[in-house]
Amino acid sequence: MAVNNLGAKHLTAAQKAAIDAGLNSIITALTSVSTNLTTDDRLKYGSINEQNKLLVNKSNDYHINQSALQSPDVDWVDFDADFTERSFADTRLNTIDSVKKMLEDYKIVHDYDNYQSALVDYEFTKYKAGTNTPGFAAKAAELGQFFAQSSTPQTPTN
Numbered sequence: 001m002a003v004n005n006l007g008a009k010h011l012t013a014a015q016k017a018a019i020d021a022g023l024n025s026i027i028t029a030l031t032s033v034s035t036n037l038t039t040d041d042r043l044k045y046g047s048i049n050e051q052n053k054l055l056v057n058k059s060n061d062y063h064i065n066q067s068a069l070q071s072p073d074v075d076w077v078d079f080d081a082d083f084t085e086r087s088f089a090d091t092r093l094n095t096i097d098s099v100k101k102m103l104e105d106y107k108i109v110h111d112y113d114n115y116q117s118a119l120v121d122y123e124f125t126k127y128k129a130g131t132n133t134p135g136f137a138a139k140a141a142e143l144g145q146f147f148a149q150s151s152t153p154q155t156p157t158n
């Protein structure tokens with residue numbers, strides 16, 4: 001027997017409004033400080049790889065623990081601000097990834113439930129069309145277009 005109603009839990013209107021308000025708040029906060037990179041910009045600047053992150057972290061360690069060894073040509077106030085911001089962004093991206101997975105899982109179970117219910121409705125429609133109940137033949141034809149039709153009859157193989 002198929003599992004039905006996986007998505008038994010539904011968001012309330014207040015919960016949906018809170019999610020939308022939170023997302024809008026994030027967008028509003030980031031709009032003034034984010035840079036809208038083009039595809040070429042993303043390729044040019046990219047994300048630093050793990051090896052380069054280690055370089056940045058080691059340079060930061062020296063900056064903090066042995067500042068006499070730091071380059072006078074680096075704006076260390078800006079370096080500190082950038083370091084703090086990238087750490088902040090990184091942890092928030094991890095949280096957003098978790099939220100994205102939660103929403104994807106939430107959507108999947110509701111998609112599944114809708115599809116299973118639509119299949120039940122289609123079977124009922126075919127049954128009612130077979131009894132010549134008005135309207136059901138047209139509905140069966142409309143719904144039937146979403147199922148693959150074989151152009152040649154299948155012959156059993158022995």
